[in-house]
Amino acid sequence: MSTDLDRLHVVVTAKVKLNDLVTRFEFVHAGGKPLPPFSGGAHALVEMRDGDVTRLNPYSLMSDPLDPSHYAISVRRDDAGRGGSVFLHDKVQVGDRLNLGYPVNLFALDLTARKHLMIAGGIGITPFVAQIKQLQSTGGAFELHYAARTQALATYADALRAAHPARVNLYLDDQNQQIPLERLLSGQPPGTHVYVCGPRGMIDWVLTTAHALGWPPEAVHFEEFLAPQPGMPFTVELAQTGKTICVGEHESLLEAMEREGVDAPYLCRGGACGQCETRVLAHDGTFHHHDHWLEEHDRNGRKIMPCVSRFEGTRLVLDR
Amino acid sequence: MTIQFNDETFRDDYTFRNSDWAIRRFPFPFHEDSYMYSVNMERHRGGPEGSVYAKRFDVDEHYISEMRDRALVLAEDPLRCQSLPHMTLAGWDLLELIMVNKSEDYPDLFELDRDGNKWRWINKPLSIDDSFIFMDEASLPYGPMEYITRQTQGDFAVLDQRENNLWMDAGMVTTQADWSLDFDIGMNFFEWHAPVPLAHEMGVFKRALKFLLNVQQGNPARRLNWTMTVNPLLDTSPENYHKWGVQKTTLTPENLGRKQHLRVELQTFYRLPRSNALVFPIRCYLIALEDLVTIPKWGRRLHRVIRDLPVELATYKGFIDNRPLILDYLSQFDDGLPTSPGVWPDLDSEPPLRR
Amino acid sequence: MSTFQFPPSIASRPTYGTLGPRAGAAQIMLADAEGAEALLAVAKTDPELMRRAHVIYIPKHTGAQFIDQLRAANPAILHVAPSYAACTQRLHRVFSAAPMGAQLYLAGTEGLIGQAMALALQIGIPKSAIQTEHRGSVARRVQCVHCKGITEDVMIDPFQCSHCGLNLFVRDHYSRRLAAFQGVCIDAEDPGNVPPSVELYS
Numbered sequence: 111m112s113t114d115l116d117r118l119h120v121v122v123t124a125k126v127k128l129n130d131l132v133t134r135f136e137f138v139h140a141g142g143k144p145l146p147p148f149s150g151g152a153h154a155l156v157e158m159r160d161g162d163v164t165r166l167n168p169y170s171l172m173s174d175p176l177d178p179s180h181y182a183i184s185v186r187r188d189d190a191g192r193g194g195s196v197f198l199h200d201k202v203q204v205g206d207r208l209n210l211g212y213p214v215n216l217f218a219l220d221l222t223a224r225k226h227l228m229i230a231g232g233i234g235i236t237p238f239v240a241q242i243k244q245l246q247s248t249g250g251a252f253e254l255h256y257a258a259r260t261q262a263l264a265t266y267a268d269a270l271r272a273a274h275p276a277r278v279n280l281y282l283d284d285q286n287q288q289i290p291l292e293r294l295l296s297g298q299p300p301g302t303h304v305y306v307c308g309p310r311g312m313i314d315w316v317l318t319t320a321h322a323l324g325w326p327p328e329a330v331h332f333e334e335f336l337a338p339q340p341g342m343p344f345t346v347e348l349a350q351t352g353k354t355i356c357v358g359e360h361e362s363l364l365e366a367m368e369r370e371g372v373d374a375p376y377l378c379r380g381g382a383c384g385q386c387e388t389r390v391l392a393h394d395g396t397f398h399h400h401d402h403w404l405e406e407h408d409r410n411g412r413k414i415m416p417c418v419s420r421f422e423g424t425r426l427v428l429d430r
Numbered sequence: 431m432t433i434q435f436n437d438e439t440f441r442d443d444y445t446f447r448n449s450d451w452a453i454r455r456f457p458f459p460f461h462e463d464s465y466m467y468s469v470n471m472e473r474h475r476g477g478p479e480g481s482v483y484a485k486r487f488d489v490d491e492h493y494i495s496e497m498r499d500r501a502l503v504l505a506e507d508p509l510r511c512q513s514l515p516h517m518t519l520a521g522w523d524l525l526e527l528i529m530v531n532k533s534e535d536y537p538d539l540f541e542l543d544r545d546g547n548k549w550r551w552i553n554k555p556l557s558i559d560d561s562f563i564f565m566d567e568a569s570l571p572y573g574p575m576e577y578i579t580r581q582t583q584g585d586f587a588v589l590d591q592r593e594n595n596l597w598m599d600a601g602m603v604t605t606q607a608d609w610s611l612d613f614d615i616g617m618n619f620f621e622w623h624a625p626v627p628l629a630h631e632m633g634v635f636k637r638a639l640k641f642l643l644n645v646q647q648g649n650p651a652r653r654l655n656w657t658m659t660v661n662p663l664l665d666t667s668p669e670n671y672h673k674w675g676v677q678k679t680t681l682t683p684e685n686l687g688r689k690q691h692l693r694v695e696l697q698t699f700y701r702l703p704r705s706n707a708l709v710f711p712i713r714c715y716l717i718a719l720e721d722l723v724t725i726p727k728w729g730r731r732l733h734r735v736i737r738d739l740p741v742e743l744a745t746y747k748g749f750i751d752n753r754p755l756i757l758d759y760l761s762q763f764d765d766g767l768p769t770s771p772g773v774w775p776d777l778d779s780e781p782p783l784r785r
Numbered sequence: 786m787s788t789f790q791f792p793p794s795i796a797s798r799p800t801y802g803t804l805g806p807r808a809g810a811a812q813i814m815l816a817d818a819e820g821a822e823a824l825l826a827v828a829k830t831d832p833e834l835m836r837r838a839h840v841i842y843i844p845k846h847t848g849a850q851f852i853d854q855l856r857a858a859n860p861a862i863l864h865v866a867p868s869y870a871a872c873t874q875r876l877h878r879v880f881s882a883a884p885m886g887a888q889l890y891l892a893g894t895e896g897l898i899g900q901a902m903a904l905a906l907q908i909g910i911p912k913s914a915i916q917t918e919h920r921g922s923v924a925r926r927v928q929c930v931h932c933k934g935i936t937e938d939v940m941i942d943p944f945q946c947s948h949c950g951l952n953l954f955v956r957d958h959y960s961r962r963l964a965a966f967q968g969v970c971i972d973a974e975d976p977g978n979v980p981p982s983v984e985l986y987s
């Protein structure tokens with residue numbers, strides 16, 4: 111994805127504050143054309159020009175995948191993050207023009223499944239909103255278990271429960287309610303697939319429990335919302351291009367390379383797809399890997415995913 | 431230009447012919463004087479005007495006759511078109527992809543009117559004018575994949591993507607180079623490629639799969655594959671091999687130029703939006719060697735490629751027994767002069783054959 | 786010993802492992818003939834697991850040889866069936882009731898393993914919940930690519946299709962969905978010239 115042809119030009123048509131943390135943005139095609147349909151679970155990169163910094167952050171599409179009239183995303187404000195969500199919340203207004211990437215799905219429904227068991231935590235609800243709409247149109251059995259801190263922060267819970275009273279279950283932390291995971295994962299009929307999207311701790315909990323109960327990996331799907339984390343600035347030598355660049359506190363290694371005109375492949379910018387995998391040629395220091403892609407033995411100074419991972423130390427040389 | 435459709439057959443009396451136009455735009459697959467498997471993929475984003483790459487779904491003079499041949503194959507053996515139950519959504523995606531692209535690329539031949547879910551499709555060459563409800567199977571005479579691929583040249587494999595692999599879970603396959611959809615349906619990328627020699631060991635399939643898993647909406651890709659076929663027979667299926675196999679033994683030095691065909695597949699890859707499936711159209715182009723050698727560069731080069739092709743590949747492609755005869759024929763068109771790089775005919779710059 | 790080392794082959798050809806006890810929500814075991822030995826080996830490693838297992842066994846030519854040993858291993862349920870065909874309805878019922886997390890153990894001939902695997906996958910049991918171990922005969926189930934008929938227990942190559950009568954050579958290309966290898970006409974290019982048959986793997 112690097113040419114203009116790969117971008118969708120859109121206009122912001124709605125900005126709806128849903129609660130203290132989450133705001134929904136809706137977009138239509140700037141040329142009045144239909145937007146491409148997508149599959150439930152897909153995300154799109156949102157291009158943000160914030161002063162002289164350009165960020166591309168992935169957000170799950172949560173509108174009806176079969177409805178090409180508009181797209182919607184829901185953005186959770188992260189004041190500790192690098193500013194992408196804060197920029198959207200504070201600066202982007204109805205009528206603004208933005209560029210989006212084409213939808214990409216790294217959290218697709220397995221359409222061979224007989225039943226879809228969905229487990230959501232907090233803002234992790236967004237891909238499920240689109241998947242449920244898809245299953246509504248194409249006919250598929252699902253069950254949603256949704257945990258949130260409080261009723262007020264349970265974004266979209268009311269709408270989902272109203273539409274699917276028998277299939278949507280809500281669990282609130284402040285009421286000491288917990289998803290009865292072990293019971294849920296015992297006794298599901300053959301062909302059930304489980305999907306989890308939420309904070310890291312929740313994903314680990316579901317993966318470990320499913321594994322212990324004999325669930326095979328191909329029936330367990332997860333997506334963690336990875337945004338590149340800020341961190342200490344560091345310096346990188348790029349061997350192929352012969353450049354030495356500084357990665358600032360609030361930009362990712364990938365963004366720093368792009369700023370310097372180094373052409374690096376990417377797709378998800380969230381540590382999941384593997385496109386930007388880069389070989390480490392030399393290093394003296396510690397890696398902060400945040401991706402889901404690399405094998406364990408590659409994390410030890412062999413490879414790095416520049417979209418989300420960082421480095422702290424005296425010297426880093428990459429094969430770019 | 432308007433296309434003059436041929437009235438021709440791909441069986442029995444084999445009246446199939448290429449016009450001069452079709453010969454010149456033939457997708458000659460060799461960009462140099464030798465050939466080996468490789469991960470030969472590039473973006474599918476048009477090509478020179480008039481070439482087979484210019485449109486997303488190329489329509490040529492053989493269109494109507496190819497569709498007639500497909501209907502005959504399906505009447506004999508409906509298992510050539512199958513779709514596992516979870517692939518219906520992908521079928522609608524494919525129907526949309528083809529209808530939208532063909533009506534945009536060939537407005538004089540195809541028309542699509544959309545009013546919400548109410549669609550009207552007009553296919554002038556085949557005299558079809560159907561109104562239907564998008565996503566309502568009952569409103570079409572066939573399932574969506576079968577409906578649209580009965581009207582589109584080339585085979586289609588529709589791949590479900592899961593477990594970091596591709597699964598051949600639906601397809602329309604009547605012009606194949608000797609493989610069976612009915613047998614391969616449900617297989618993954620490595621399983622259906624299992625019979626191919628050498629490429630697995632070379633790591634070709636591992637790298638190709640990685641590429642394909644990341645093909646994205648709005649960004650299709652393509653590659654070429656090729657083999658040799660005696661007589662312009664589209665349906666070289668394993669199912670009917672006991673009937674057509676014997677034709678391979680009918681070559682003589684006198685009839686070879688007319689009977690022996692180079693068979694080239696233009697393979698493209700599109701991500702399908704709603705299903706997240708991948709579609710793999712495999713468009714087959716045939717050319718008789720006597721027509722191919724009218725392009726001096728191609729005559730020289732094909733002789734060298736066939737001569738130097740590893741035995742494993744010539745065996746797999748099914749012409750090892752006929753290779754000596756083919757080489758005898760082709761050697762007449764190779765005067766040893768160098769060839770220009772690339773696949774194009776370069777008629778203006780390449781010298782005529784020196785006898 | 787009832788084990789056989791298959792020569793390395795192409796990617797579609799199934800390979801088999803050694804059954805091992807695995808934690809799971811239910812334990813379902815199916816074997817034919819010498820496949821019983823593989824189940825008994827699991828019982829030996831983990832007698833407790835065997836006591837929770839539902840075992841379906843098809844003795845074929847082995848007669849009563851393994852039935853008593855299986856019974857002595859004390860499975861929760863032991864069902865002895867006269868043939869695969871006779872127990873497919875039961876298998877369908879048992880597989881459909883298996884919760885996610887159930888473990889399936891298949892042992893014996895390629896034909897049995899392949900057919901039960903195809904049924905289980907069709908019902909939705911995930912592939913990696915299924916373990917397989919080959920034991921006994923190396924005969925193959927082969928589909929004639931021309932008439933689509935399946936010939937069971939093929940031991941020679943080439944062989945004559947039991948449905949259409951064509952002479953077929955046996956490929957290693959294998960369809961999990963059909964639970965069959967592919968048979969292709971051997972004398973298509975030279976009708977009548979059929980080489981003498983040889984025993985598979987000889």
Ligand code: HEM
Pocket residue numbers: 467468469470587589596598607608609610614622623624625626629634635638639642653655656657710743746747
């Ligand atoms: C996902 C889309 C694809 C499908 C459905 C597909 C399907 C097939 C099938 C059915 C065969 C015949 C195998 C047999 O002998 O039974 C084949 C052959 C082959 N495929 Fe693919 N293929 C795909 C993509 C690719 C790609 C991306 C490559 C890239 C290198 C590739 C390389 C080959 C080669 C080298 C052969 C042998 C062809 C020959 O020598 O004539 N395929 N493919």
